[in-house]
Amino acid sequence: MPTTYDGPIVDAHQHFWEPDRNPHPWLRPGVRIPFRYGDYEAIKRRYLPDGYRRDAGPHRIAASVYVETEWDPADPIGETVYASGLARRWGLPNAIVAQAWLDREDAAAVIARQAAEPLVRSVRHKPGGPARPGEAGHTLMSDPAWRAGFALLAGHGLHFDLQTPWWNLDEAVDLARDHPGTTLILNHAGLPAERDPDSLDAWRAAMARFAACPNVAVKASGLGRPGHAWTAAANGPVVRALIDLFGAERTMFGSNFPVDSLCGTLPDIIAGFRAIVAPLAAEEQHAFFCGTARRVYALSE
Incomplete structure:
Protein backbone atom coordinates (compact mmCIF):
# COMPACT_ATOMS: atom_id res chain seq x y z
CA MET A 1 0.00 0.00 0.00
CA PRO A 2 1.64 3.29 -1.08
CA THR A 3 2.39 5.74 1.73
CA THR A 4 2.04 9.42 0.90
CA TYR A 5 4.96 11.58 2.01
CA ASP A 6 4.12 13.86 4.93
CA GLY A 7 7.54 15.14 5.98
CA PRO A 8 9.39 18.45 5.58
CA ILE A 9 9.76 19.96 2.13
CA VAL A 10 12.75 21.79 0.71
CA ASP A 11 11.62 23.80 -2.29
CA ALA A 12 14.59 23.71 -4.66
CA HIS A 13 13.28 26.33 -7.08
CA GLN A 14 11.24 29.41 -6.20
CA HIS A 15 11.30 33.19 -6.56
CA HIS A 24 12.91 43.44 -13.13
CA PRO A 25 12.57 44.62 -16.75
CA TRP A 26 10.16 41.81 -17.71
CA LEU A 27 7.83 42.56 -14.78
CA ARG A 28 7.38 46.27 -15.51
CA PRO A 29 3.88 47.57 -16.28
CA GLY A 30 3.11 47.33 -19.97
CA VAL A 31 6.01 44.98 -20.72
CA ARG A 32 5.15 41.63 -22.30
CA ILE A 33 7.87 39.17 -23.25
CA PRO A 34 7.39 35.79 -24.99
CA PHE A 35 6.50 33.54 -22.07
CA ARG A 36 5.99 29.80 -22.12
CA TYR A 37 2.85 30.02 -19.97
CA GLY A 38 1.33 32.78 -22.09
CA ASP A 39 -0.16 35.79 -20.31
CA TYR A 40 1.80 36.36 -17.09
CA GLU A 41 0.22 39.62 -15.96
CA ALA A 42 -1.11 37.93 -12.81
CA ILE A 43 2.39 37.44 -11.37
CA LYS A 44 3.45 41.07 -11.81
CA ARG A 45 2.92 41.66 -8.10
CA ARG A 46 4.85 41.53 -4.86
CA TYR A 47 5.65 38.00 -3.81
CA LEU A 48 7.38 37.63 -0.46
CA PRO A 49 7.99 34.80 2.03
CA ASP A 50 4.88 35.52 4.07
CA GLY A 51 2.68 35.17 0.97
CA TYR A 52 4.56 32.05 -0.07
CA ARG A 53 3.97 30.44 3.32
CA ARG A 54 0.27 31.33 3.09
CA ASP A 55 0.14 29.79 -0.36
CA ALA A 56 1.74 26.60 0.97
CA GLY A 57 -1.16 26.18 3.38
CA PRO A 58 -0.79 23.01 5.47
CA HIS A 59 2.42 21.87 3.77
CA ARG A 60 5.58 22.26 5.84
CA ILE A 61 8.22 24.17 3.86
CA ALA A 62 11.43 23.66 5.83
CA ALA A 63 13.70 25.59 3.46
CA SER A 64 13.77 27.07 -0.02
CA VAL A 65 16.22 27.92 -2.77
CA TYR A 66 15.82 31.36 -4.35
CA VAL A 67 16.60 31.36 -8.07
CA GLU A 68 17.59 34.56 -9.86
CA THR A 69 14.67 36.42 -11.38
CA GLU A 70 15.98 38.18 -14.51
CA TRP A 71 16.92 41.16 -12.34
CA ASP A 72 18.63 44.03 -14.19
CA PRO A 73 21.92 42.47 -15.42
CA ALA A 74 23.71 45.73 -14.66
CA ASP A 75 23.35 44.94 -10.94
CA PRO A 76 23.68 41.18 -10.33
CA ILE A 77 25.02 41.64 -6.79
CA GLY A 78 22.04 43.82 -5.93
CA GLU A 79 19.69 40.88 -6.34
CA THR A 80 21.80 38.70 -4.06
CA VAL A 81 21.88 41.41 -1.40
CA TYR A 82 18.10 41.75 -1.71
CA ALA A 83 17.45 38.00 -1.38
CA SER A 84 19.86 37.78 1.55
CA GLY A 85 17.91 40.53 3.27
CA ASN A 94 17.99 29.47 2.68
CA ALA A 95 20.18 29.31 -0.42
CA ILE A 96 20.53 31.46 -3.52
CA VAL A 97 21.09 30.72 -7.19
CA ALA A 98 22.61 34.03 -8.25
CA GLN A 99 22.83 35.84 -11.54
CA ALA A 100 26.18 35.77 -13.37
CA TRP A 101 26.56 36.43 -17.08
CA LEU A 102 29.41 34.11 -17.90
CA ASP A 103 30.44 35.70 -21.21
CA ARG A 104 30.78 39.28 -19.95
CA GLU A 105 34.12 40.97 -19.36
CA ASP A 106 33.33 41.30 -15.66
CA ALA A 107 32.38 37.62 -15.25
CA ALA A 108 35.38 36.78 -13.04
CA ALA A 109 34.69 39.69 -10.69
CA VAL A 110 30.95 38.99 -10.51
CA ILE A 111 31.46 35.27 -9.85
CA ALA A 112 33.94 36.05 -7.07
CA ARG A 113 31.55 38.57 -5.49
CA GLN A 114 28.64 36.14 -5.68
CA ALA A 115 30.71 33.31 -4.20
CA ALA A 116 31.57 35.53 -1.24
CA GLU A 117 27.90 35.89 -0.29
CA PRO A 118 27.06 33.31 2.43
CA LEU A 119 23.83 32.00 0.85
CA VAL A 120 25.03 31.67 -2.74
CA ARG A 121 25.45 28.07 -3.83
CA SER A 122 25.03 28.28 -7.60
CA VAL A 123 24.71 30.71 -10.49
CA ARG A 124 22.46 30.79 -13.52
CA HIS A 125 22.83 32.23 -17.01
CA LYS A 126 20.29 30.95 -19.52
CA PRO A 127 22.31 30.00 -22.62
CA GLY A 128 19.64 30.61 -25.28
CA GLY A 129 20.00 28.74 -28.54
CA PRO A 130 17.66 26.87 -30.90
CA ALA A 131 14.02 27.38 -29.96
CA ARG A 132 12.73 24.04 -31.25
CA PRO A 133 13.99 20.53 -31.94
CA GLY A 134 16.06 20.23 -35.10
CA GLU A 135 16.62 23.96 -35.49
CA ALA A 136 20.13 24.89 -36.58
CA GLY A 137 22.51 26.66 -34.26
CA HIS A 138 24.14 26.34 -30.86
CA THR A 139 23.69 27.73 -27.38
CA LEU A 140 26.19 29.75 -25.38
CA MET A 141 27.33 26.44 -23.90
CA SER A 142 29.47 26.10 -27.05
CA ASP A 143 30.81 29.67 -26.94
CA PRO A 144 34.49 29.90 -25.85
CA ALA A 145 34.01 33.09 -23.81
CA TRP A 146 30.98 31.64 -22.01
CA ARG A 147 32.82 28.40 -21.30
CA ALA A 148 35.77 30.37 -19.93
CA GLY A 149 33.39 31.97 -17.45
CA PHE A 150 31.89 28.58 -16.61
CA ALA A 151 35.38 27.22 -15.91
CA LEU A 152 35.74 29.71 -13.05
CA LEU A 153 32.89 28.21 -11.03
CA ALA A 154 34.75 25.17 -9.73
CA GLY A 155 37.44 27.30 -8.12
CA HIS A 156 34.78 29.06 -6.09
CA GLY A 157 32.89 25.87 -5.19
CA LEU A 158 29.80 26.99 -7.10
CA HIS A 159 27.26 24.87 -8.96
CA PHE A 160 25.57 25.91 -12.19
CA ASP A 161 21.79 25.96 -12.62
CA LEU A 162 21.05 25.23 -16.26
CA GLN A 163 17.78 26.22 -17.91
CA THR A 164 17.63 24.97 -21.47
CA PRO A 165 15.21 22.83 -23.50
CA TRP A 166 16.00 19.14 -23.81
CA TRP A 167 17.08 19.37 -27.46
CA ASN A 168 20.14 21.38 -26.34
CA LEU A 169 21.29 18.84 -23.78
CA ASP A 170 24.01 17.27 -25.91
CA GLU A 171 25.91 20.54 -25.46
CA ALA A 172 25.30 20.23 -21.73
CA VAL A 173 26.71 16.70 -21.80
CA ASP A 174 29.92 18.05 -23.34
CA LEU A 175 30.02 20.81 -20.71
CA ALA A 176 29.55 18.36 -17.84
CA ARG A 177 32.22 16.02 -19.18
CA ASP A 178 34.70 18.85 -19.70
CA HIS A 179 34.12 20.20 -16.18
CA PRO A 180 33.69 17.18 -13.89
CA GLY A 181 34.30 19.29 -10.79
CA THR A 182 31.20 21.45 -11.35
CA THR A 183 27.67 20.22 -10.65
CA LEU A 184 25.09 21.10 -13.31
CA ILE A 185 21.52 21.28 -12.03
CA LEU A 186 18.96 21.13 -14.83
CA ASN A 187 15.96 23.35 -14.18
CA HIS A 188 12.38 22.45 -15.04
CA ALA A 189 13.06 18.88 -16.18
CA GLY A 190 14.50 20.06 -19.49
CA LEU A 191 11.24 21.81 -20.44
CA PRO A 192 9.20 18.95 -21.95
CA ALA A 193 6.40 21.17 -23.21
CA GLU A 194 5.01 18.73 -25.77
CA ARG A 195 3.61 15.54 -24.24
CA ASP A 196 2.76 13.45 -27.30
CA PRO A 197 4.53 10.05 -27.37
CA ASP A 198 7.12 10.98 -29.99
CA SER A 199 8.10 14.18 -28.19
CA LEU A 200 8.34 12.43 -24.83
CA ASP A 201 10.47 9.68 -26.36
CA ALA A 202 12.89 12.25 -27.78
CA TRP A 203 12.94 14.15 -24.46
CA ARG A 204 13.65 10.98 -22.51
CA ALA A 205 16.49 9.97 -24.84
CA ALA A 206 18.16 13.37 -24.44
CA MET A 207 17.64 13.27 -20.68
CA ALA A 208 19.16 9.78 -20.49
CA ARG A 209 22.35 11.01 -22.18
CA PHE A 210 22.53 13.90 -19.73
CA ALA A 211 21.76 11.71 -16.70
CA ALA A 212 24.71 9.46 -17.60
CA CYS A 213 27.03 12.27 -16.44
CA PRO A 214 27.82 11.77 -12.74
CA ASN A 215 28.02 15.50 -11.96
CA VAL A 216 24.44 16.44 -12.86
CA ALA A 217 21.10 16.69 -11.07
CA VAL A 218 17.60 17.71 -12.10
CA LYS A 219 14.65 19.64 -10.71
CA ALA A 220 11.10 18.39 -11.10
CA SER A 221 9.80 21.92 -11.44
CA GLY A 222 8.10 24.21 -13.92
CA LEU A 223 6.01 21.42 -15.42
CA GLY A 224 2.95 23.53 -16.16
CA ARG A 225 1.62 24.07 -19.66
CA PRO A 226 -0.53 26.93 -20.95
CA GLY A 227 -4.20 26.11 -21.03
CA HIS A 228 -3.78 22.96 -18.91
CA ALA A 229 -4.41 22.54 -15.22
CA TRP A 230 -1.51 21.07 -13.20
CA THR A 231 -2.48 17.45 -12.50
CA ALA A 232 -0.69 14.33 -11.33
CA ALA A 233 -2.09 12.48 -14.35
CA ALA A 234 -0.57 14.98 -16.79
CA ASN A 235 2.82 15.32 -15.10
CA GLY A 236 3.28 11.90 -13.57
CA PRO A 237 5.00 10.36 -16.63
CA VAL A 238 7.60 13.16 -16.63
CA VAL A 239 8.34 12.93 -12.90
CA ARG A 240 8.53 9.14 -12.94
CA ALA A 241 10.92 9.26 -15.90
CA LEU A 242 13.17 11.73 -14.05
CA ILE A 243 13.40 9.46 -11.02
CA ASP A 244 13.98 6.44 -13.23
CA LEU A 245 16.85 8.19 -15.06
CA PHE A 246 18.48 10.20 -12.27
CA GLY A 247 17.33 8.37 -9.16
CA ALA A 248 15.73 10.17 -6.24
CA GLU A 249 19.22 11.03 -5.01
CA ARG A 250 19.65 13.40 -7.99
CA THR A 251 16.05 14.57 -8.46
CA MET A 252 14.47 17.31 -6.36
CA PHE A 253 11.11 19.00 -6.01
CA GLY A 254 10.73 22.65 -7.00
CA SER A 255 7.54 24.68 -6.95
CA ASN A 256 8.62 27.43 -9.38
CA PHE A 257 6.32 29.72 -7.43
CA PRO A 258 4.93 32.27 -8.03
CA VAL A 259 5.37 31.49 -11.75
CA ASP A 260 3.53 28.17 -11.57
CA SER A 261 0.62 29.84 -9.80
CA LEU A 262 -0.42 30.45 -13.41
CA CYS A 263 -1.03 26.69 -13.63
CA GLY A 264 -2.29 25.66 -10.18
CA THR A 265 -2.31 26.38 -6.47
CA LEU A 266 0.73 25.44 -4.42
CA PRO A 267 -1.20 22.89 -2.30
CA ASP A 268 -2.58 21.27 -5.45
CA ILE A 269 0.87 21.05 -7.03
CA ILE A 270 2.49 19.65 -3.87
CA ALA A 275 0.59 11.32 -5.33
CA ILE A 276 3.09 10.75 -8.15
CA VAL A 277 5.93 9.62 -5.87
CA ALA A 278 3.75 7.72 -3.35
CA PRO A 279 4.72 4.30 -4.79
CA LEU A 280 8.39 4.98 -4.00
CA ALA A 281 10.11 3.80 -0.84
CA ALA A 282 9.94 6.22 2.08
CA GLU A 283 13.63 7.11 1.83
CA GLU A 284 13.26 7.91 -1.88
CA GLN A 285 10.29 10.17 -1.20
CA HIS A 286 12.27 11.96 1.50
CA ALA A 287 15.18 12.42 -0.89
CA PHE A 288 12.90 13.82 -3.59
CA PHE A 289 11.12 16.29 -1.33
CA CYS A 290 13.92 17.19 1.05
CA GLY A 291 17.18 15.30 1.26
CA THR A 292 18.54 15.79 -2.24
CA ALA A 293 18.05 19.55 -2.21
CA ARG A 294 19.59 19.79 1.27
CA ARG A 295 22.69 17.94 0.09
CA VAL A 296 23.05 19.59 -3.32
CA TYR A 297 22.55 23.12 -2.01
CA ALA A 298 24.40 22.48 1.29
CA LEU A 299 21.48 23.43 3.53
CA SER A 300 21.64 22.88 7.27
CA GLU A 301 18.87 21.01 9.04
Whole structure:
Protein backbone atom coordinates (compact mmCIF):
# COMPACT_ATOMS: atom_id res chain seq x y z
CA MET A 1 0.00 0.00 0.00
CA PRO A 2 1.64 3.29 -1.08
CA THR A 3 2.39 5.74 1.73
CA THR A 4 2.04 9.42 0.90
CA TYR A 5 4.96 11.58 2.01
CA ASP A 6 4.12 13.86 4.93
CA GLY A 7 7.54 15.14 5.98
CA PRO A 8 9.39 18.45 5.58
CA ILE A 9 9.76 19.96 2.13
CA VAL A 10 12.75 21.79 0.71
CA ASP A 11 11.62 23.80 -2.29
CA ALA A 12 14.59 23.71 -4.66
CA HIS A 13 13.28 26.33 -7.08
CA GLN A 14 11.24 29.41 -6.20
CA HIS A 15 11.30 33.19 -6.56
CA PHE A 16 10.52 36.29 -4.52
CA TRP A 17 10.15 39.76 -5.99
CA GLU A 18 8.82 43.27 -5.54
CA PRO A 19 8.42 44.67 -9.06
CA ASP A 20 7.29 48.03 -7.70
CA ARG A 21 10.66 48.67 -6.09
CA ASN A 22 13.24 46.42 -7.74
CA PRO A 23 14.62 46.30 -11.31
CA HIS A 24 12.91 43.44 -13.13
CA PRO A 25 12.57 44.62 -16.75
CA TRP A 26 10.16 41.81 -17.71
CA LEU A 27 7.83 42.56 -14.78
CA ARG A 28 7.38 46.27 -15.51
CA PRO A 29 3.88 47.57 -16.28
CA GLY A 30 3.11 47.33 -19.97
CA VAL A 31 6.01 44.98 -20.72
CA ARG A 32 5.15 41.63 -22.30
CA ILE A 33 7.87 39.17 -23.25
CA PRO A 34 7.39 35.79 -24.99
CA PHE A 35 6.50 33.54 -22.07
CA ARG A 36 5.99 29.80 -22.12
CA TYR A 37 2.85 30.02 -19.97
CA GLY A 38 1.33 32.78 -22.09
CA ASP A 39 -0.16 35.79 -20.31
CA TYR A 40 1.80 36.36 -17.09
CA GLU A 41 0.22 39.62 -15.96
CA ALA A 42 -1.11 37.93 -12.81
CA ILE A 43 2.39 37.44 -11.37
CA LYS A 44 3.45 41.07 -11.81
CA ARG A 45 2.92 41.66 -8.10
CA ARG A 46 4.85 41.53 -4.86
CA TYR A 47 5.65 38.00 -3.81
CA LEU A 48 7.38 37.63 -0.46
CA PRO A 49 7.99 34.80 2.03
CA ASP A 50 4.88 35.52 4.07
CA GLY A 51 2.68 35.17 0.97
CA TYR A 52 4.56 32.05 -0.07
CA ARG A 53 3.97 30.44 3.32
CA ARG A 54 0.27 31.33 3.09
CA ASP A 55 0.14 29.79 -0.36
CA ALA A 56 1.74 26.60 0.97
CA GLY A 57 -1.16 26.18 3.38
CA PRO A 58 -0.79 23.01 5.47
CA HIS A 59 2.42 21.87 3.77
CA ARG A 60 5.58 22.26 5.84
CA ILE A 61 8.22 24.17 3.86
CA ALA A 62 11.43 23.66 5.83
CA ALA A 63 13.70 25.59 3.46
CA SER A 64 13.77 27.07 -0.02
CA VAL A 65 16.22 27.92 -2.77
CA TYR A 66 15.82 31.36 -4.35
CA VAL A 67 16.60 31.36 -8.07
CA GLU A 68 17.59 34.56 -9.86
CA THR A 69 14.67 36.42 -11.38
CA GLU A 70 15.98 38.18 -14.51
CA TRP A 71 16.92 41.16 -12.34
CA ASP A 72 18.63 44.03 -14.19
CA PRO A 73 21.92 42.47 -15.42
CA ALA A 74 23.71 45.73 -14.66
CA ASP A 75 23.35 44.94 -10.94
CA PRO A 76 23.68 41.18 -10.33
CA ILE A 77 25.02 41.64 -6.79
CA GLY A 78 22.04 43.82 -5.93
CA GLU A 79 19.69 40.88 -6.34
CA THR A 80 21.80 38.70 -4.06
CA VAL A 81 21.88 41.41 -1.40
CA TYR A 82 18.10 41.75 -1.71
CA ALA A 83 17.45 38.00 -1.38
CA SER A 84 19.86 37.78 1.55
CA GLY A 85 17.91 40.53 3.27
CA LEU A 86 14.69 38.56 2.85
CA ALA A 87 16.40 35.58 4.49
CA ARG A 88 17.41 37.65 7.50
CA ARG A 89 13.89 39.02 7.91
CA TRP A 90 11.76 35.97 7.09
CA GLY A 91 13.97 32.89 7.44
CA LEU A 92 13.50 32.21 3.71
CA PRO A 93 15.23 31.69 1.34
CA ASN A 94 17.99 29.47 2.68
CA ALA A 95 20.18 29.31 -0.42
CA ILE A 96 20.53 31.46 -3.52
CA VAL A 97 21.09 30.72 -7.19
CA ALA A 98 22.61 34.03 -8.25
CA GLN A 99 22.83 35.84 -11.54
CA ALA A 100 26.18 35.77 -13.37
CA TRP A 101 26.56 36.43 -17.08
CA LEU A 102 29.41 34.11 -17.90
CA ASP A 103 30.44 35.70 -21.21
CA ARG A 104 30.78 39.28 -19.95
CA GLU A 105 34.12 40.97 -19.36
CA ASP A 106 33.33 41.30 -15.66
CA ALA A 107 32.38 37.62 -15.25
CA ALA A 108 35.38 36.78 -13.04
CA ALA A 109 34.69 39.69 -10.69
CA VAL A 110 30.95 38.99 -10.51
CA ILE A 111 31.46 35.27 -9.85
CA ALA A 112 33.94 36.05 -7.07
CA ARG A 113 31.55 38.57 -5.49
CA GLN A 114 28.64 36.14 -5.68
CA ALA A 115 30.71 33.31 -4.20
CA ALA A 116 31.57 35.53 -1.24
CA GLU A 117 27.90 35.89 -0.29
CA PRO A 118 27.06 33.31 2.43
CA LEU A 119 23.83 32.00 0.85
CA VAL A 120 25.03 31.67 -2.74
CA ARG A 121 25.45 28.07 -3.83
CA SER A 122 25.03 28.28 -7.60
CA VAL A 123 24.71 30.71 -10.49
CA ARG A 124 22.46 30.79 -13.52
CA HIS A 125 22.83 32.23 -17.01
CA LYS A 126 20.29 30.95 -19.52
CA PRO A 127 22.31 30.00 -22.62
CA GLY A 128 19.64 30.61 -25.28
CA GLY A 129 20.00 28.74 -28.54
CA PRO A 130 17.66 26.87 -30.90
CA ALA A 131 14.02 27.38 -29.96
CA ARG A 132 12.73 24.04 -31.25
CA PRO A 133 13.99 20.53 -31.94
CA GLY A 134 16.06 20.23 -35.10
CA GLU A 135 16.62 23.96 -35.49
CA ALA A 136 20.13 24.89 -36.58
CA GLY A 137 22.51 26.66 -34.26
CA HIS A 138 24.14 26.34 -30.86
CA THR A 139 23.69 27.73 -27.38
CA LEU A 140 26.19 29.75 -25.38
CA MET A 141 27.33 26.44 -23.90
CA SER A 142 29.47 26.10 -27.05
CA ASP A 143 30.81 29.67 -26.94
CA PRO A 144 34.49 29.90 -25.85
CA ALA A 145 34.01 33.09 -23.81
CA TRP A 146 30.98 31.64 -22.01
CA ARG A 147 32.82 28.40 -21.30
CA ALA A 148 35.77 30.37 -19.93
CA GLY A 149 33.39 31.97 -17.45
CA PHE A 150 31.89 28.58 -16.61
CA ALA A 151 35.38 27.22 -15.91
CA LEU A 152 35.74 29.71 -13.05
CA LEU A 153 32.89 28.21 -11.03
CA ALA A 154 34.75 25.17 -9.73
CA GLY A 155 37.44 27.30 -8.12
CA HIS A 156 34.78 29.06 -6.09
CA GLY A 157 32.89 25.87 -5.19
CA LEU A 158 29.80 26.99 -7.10
CA HIS A 159 27.26 24.87 -8.96
CA PHE A 160 25.57 25.91 -12.19
CA ASP A 161 21.79 25.96 -12.62
CA LEU A 162 21.05 25.23 -16.26
CA GLN A 163 17.78 26.22 -17.91
CA THR A 164 17.63 24.97 -21.47
CA PRO A 165 15.21 22.83 -23.50
CA TRP A 166 16.00 19.14 -23.81
CA TRP A 167 17.08 19.37 -27.46
CA ASN A 168 20.14 21.38 -26.34
CA LEU A 169 21.29 18.84 -23.78
CA ASP A 170 24.01 17.27 -25.91
CA GLU A 171 25.91 20.54 -25.46
CA ALA A 172 25.30 20.23 -21.73
CA VAL A 173 26.71 16.70 -21.80
CA ASP A 174 29.92 18.05 -23.34
CA LEU A 175 30.02 20.81 -20.71
CA ALA A 176 29.55 18.36 -17.84
CA ARG A 177 32.22 16.02 -19.18
CA ASP A 178 34.70 18.85 -19.70
CA HIS A 179 34.12 20.20 -16.18
CA PRO A 180 33.69 17.18 -13.89
CA GLY A 181 34.30 19.29 -10.79
CA THR A 182 31.20 21.45 -11.35
CA THR A 183 27.67 20.22 -10.65
CA LEU A 184 25.09 21.10 -13.31
CA ILE A 185 21.52 21.28 -12.03
CA LEU A 186 18.96 21.13 -14.83
CA ASN A 187 15.96 23.35 -14.18
CA HIS A 188 12.38 22.45 -15.04
CA ALA A 189 13.06 18.88 -16.18
CA GLY A 190 14.50 20.06 -19.49
CA LEU A 191 11.24 21.81 -20.44
CA PRO A 192 9.20 18.95 -21.95
CA ALA A 193 6.40 21.17 -23.21
CA GLU A 194 5.01 18.73 -25.77
CA ARG A 195 3.61 15.54 -24.24
CA ASP A 196 2.76 13.45 -27.30
CA PRO A 197 4.53 10.05 -27.37
CA ASP A 198 7.12 10.98 -29.99
CA SER A 199 8.10 14.18 -28.19
CA LEU A 200 8.34 12.43 -24.83
CA ASP A 201 10.47 9.68 -26.36
CA ALA A 202 12.89 12.25 -27.78
CA TRP A 203 12.94 14.15 -24.46
CA ARG A 204 13.65 10.98 -22.51
CA ALA A 205 16.49 9.97 -24.84
CA ALA A 206 18.16 13.37 -24.44
CA MET A 207 17.64 13.27 -20.68
CA ALA A 208 19.16 9.78 -20.49
CA ARG A 209 22.35 11.01 -22.18
CA PHE A 210 22.53 13.90 -19.73
CA ALA A 211 21.76 11.71 -16.70
CA ALA A 212 24.71 9.46 -17.60
CA CYS A 213 27.03 12.27 -16.44
CA PRO A 214 27.82 11.77 -12.74
CA ASN A 215 28.02 15.50 -11.96
CA VAL A 216 24.44 16.44 -12.86
CA ALA A 217 21.10 16.69 -11.07
CA VAL A 218 17.60 17.71 -12.10
CA LYS A 219 14.65 19.64 -10.71
CA ALA A 220 11.10 18.39 -11.10
CA SER A 221 9.80 21.92 -11.44
CA GLY A 222 8.10 24.21 -13.92
CA LEU A 223 6.01 21.42 -15.42
CA GLY A 224 2.95 23.53 -16.16
CA ARG A 225 1.62 24.07 -19.66
CA PRO A 226 -0.53 26.93 -20.95
CA GLY A 227 -4.20 26.11 -21.03
CA HIS A 228 -3.78 22.96 -18.91
CA ALA A 229 -4.41 22.54 -15.22
CA TRP A 230 -1.51 21.07 -13.20
CA THR A 231 -2.48 17.45 -12.50
CA ALA A 232 -0.69 14.33 -11.33
CA ALA A 233 -2.09 12.48 -14.35
CA ALA A 234 -0.57 14.98 -16.79
CA ASN A 235 2.82 15.32 -15.10
CA GLY A 236 3.28 11.90 -13.57
CA PRO A 237 5.00 10.36 -16.63
CA VAL A 238 7.60 13.16 -16.63
CA VAL A 239 8.34 12.93 -12.90
CA ARG A 240 8.53 9.14 -12.94
CA ALA A 241 10.92 9.26 -15.90
CA LEU A 242 13.17 11.73 -14.05
CA ILE A 243 13.40 9.46 -11.02
CA ASP A 244 13.98 6.44 -13.23
CA LEU A 245 16.85 8.19 -15.06
CA PHE A 246 18.48 10.20 -12.27
CA GLY A 247 17.33 8.37 -9.16
CA ALA A 248 15.73 10.17 -6.24
CA GLU A 249 19.22 11.03 -5.01
CA ARG A 250 19.65 13.40 -7.99
CA THR A 251 16.05 14.57 -8.46
CA MET A 252 14.47 17.31 -6.36
CA PHE A 253 11.11 19.00 -6.01
CA GLY A 254 10.73 22.65 -7.00
CA SER A 255 7.54 24.68 -6.95
CA ASN A 256 8.62 27.43 -9.38
CA PHE A 257 6.32 29.72 -7.43
CA PRO A 258 4.93 32.27 -8.03
CA VAL A 259 5.37 31.49 -11.75
CA ASP A 260 3.53 28.17 -11.57
CA SER A 261 0.62 29.84 -9.80
CA LEU A 262 -0.42 30.45 -13.41
CA CYS A 263 -1.03 26.69 -13.63
CA GLY A 264 -2.29 25.66 -10.18
CA THR A 265 -2.31 26.38 -6.47
CA LEU A 266 0.73 25.44 -4.42
CA PRO A 267 -1.20 22.89 -2.30
CA ASP A 268 -2.58 21.27 -5.45
CA ILE A 269 0.87 21.05 -7.03
CA ILE A 270 2.49 19.65 -3.87
CA ALA A 271 -0.36 17.15 -3.46
CA GLY A 272 0.10 16.16 -7.09
CA PHE A 273 3.80 15.48 -6.61
CA ARG A 274 3.03 13.51 -3.45
CA ALA A 275 0.59 11.32 -5.33
CA ILE A 276 3.09 10.75 -8.15
CA VAL A 277 5.93 9.62 -5.87
CA ALA A 278 3.75 7.72 -3.35
CA PRO A 279 4.72 4.30 -4.79
CA LEU A 280 8.39 4.98 -4.00
CA ALA A 281 10.11 3.80 -0.84
CA ALA A 282 9.94 6.22 2.08
CA GLU A 283 13.63 7.11 1.83
CA GLU A 284 13.26 7.91 -1.88
CA GLN A 285 10.29 10.17 -1.20
CA HIS A 286 12.27 11.96 1.50
CA ALA A 287 15.18 12.42 -0.89
CA PHE A 288 12.90 13.82 -3.59
CA PHE A 289 11.12 16.29 -1.33
CA CYS A 290 13.92 17.19 1.05
CA GLY A 291 17.18 15.30 1.26
CA THR A 292 18.54 15.79 -2.24
CA ALA A 293 18.05 19.55 -2.21
CA ARG A 294 19.59 19.79 1.27
CA ARG A 295 22.69 17.94 0.09
CA VAL A 296 23.05 19.59 -3.32
CA TYR A 297 22.55 23.12 -2.01
CA ALA A 298 24.40 22.48 1.29
CA LEU A 299 21.48 23.43 3.53
CA SER A 300 21.64 22.88 7.27
CA GLU A 301 18.87 21.01 9.04
